[in-house]
Amino acid sequence: MWLLALILGLPLIEISLYVTVGARLGLWLTLAIVIGTAVFGIWLIRSQGERAQRDLKVALQTRSNPAYALASDVLIVVAGALLVLPGFFTDVCGIVLLLPPVRHAVMRLAERRARAAVTAHLYSAAKAAASGMAQSRPRPDEVIDTTWEELPGDSGKPPSGWTRH
Numbered sequence: 001m002w003l004l005a006l007i008l009g010l011p012l013i014e015i016s017l018y019v020t021v022g023a024r025l026g027l028w029l030t031l032a033i034v035i036g037t038a039v040f041g042i043w044l045i046r047s048q049g050e051r052a053q054r055d056l057k058v059a060l061q062t063r064s065n066p067a068y069a070l071a072s073d074v075l076i077v078v079a080g081a082l083l084v085l086p087g088f089f090t091d092v093c094g095i096v097l098l099l100p101p102v103r104h105a106v107m108r109l110a111e112r113r114a115r116a117a118v119t120a121h122l123y124s125a126a127k128a129a130a131s132g133m134a135q136s137r138p139r140p141d142e143v144i145d146t147t148w149e150e151l152p153g154d155s156g157k158p159p160s161g162w163t164r165h
Contacts (some may be wrong), residue, residue: 015088026165037091048076068107075103082098 022030052073059066075097096102109139 010089013089017088028161033088034091037083037094038086041080041085041094044080044083045077048073048080052077059073072103073105092131095163 018030021033025033052070055069055073056066059069073151079094080098082090085091097106
């Protein structure tokens with residue numbers, strides 16, 4: 001539901017901001033800001049992609065956990081992508097995501113949600129195993145007895161492209 005609201009609401013927000021900013025600053029300055037943030041976003045994506053590769057290489061060589069550094073790099077790339085998208089609202093969101101405290105808060109939120117999802121999955125798997133559902137799958141050597149029935153074809157119509165074999 002929230003995704004639908006975002007898809008419908010984001011263009012309306014961006015259009016209203018274009019009109020408001022364009023009325024205050026003029027056409028050329030408004031276009032210069034949009035193009036400038038897009039160029040900055042492209043530069044940010046390229047430089048952060050290279051940095052992420054270096055961080056991953058260093059982490060693998062030192063055998064340390066690269067998750068935190070890579071998550072921060074990914075969020076910076078997302079911020080760059082938001083800057084590339086034309087619009088003032090996405091530009092503000094991208095600039096806010098470049099702030100380290102905001103990135104840390106987003107990473108903490110993502111970590112909490114991931115832990116909750118893993119815990120829920122493990123709980124449901126343990127519950128299924130305890131109730132015997134895990135053993136309800138047929139064994140590879142088990143024979144499953146079934147019956148079949150041939151359905152009459154529709155001889156009046158030519159086969160469609162979806163059902164032709």
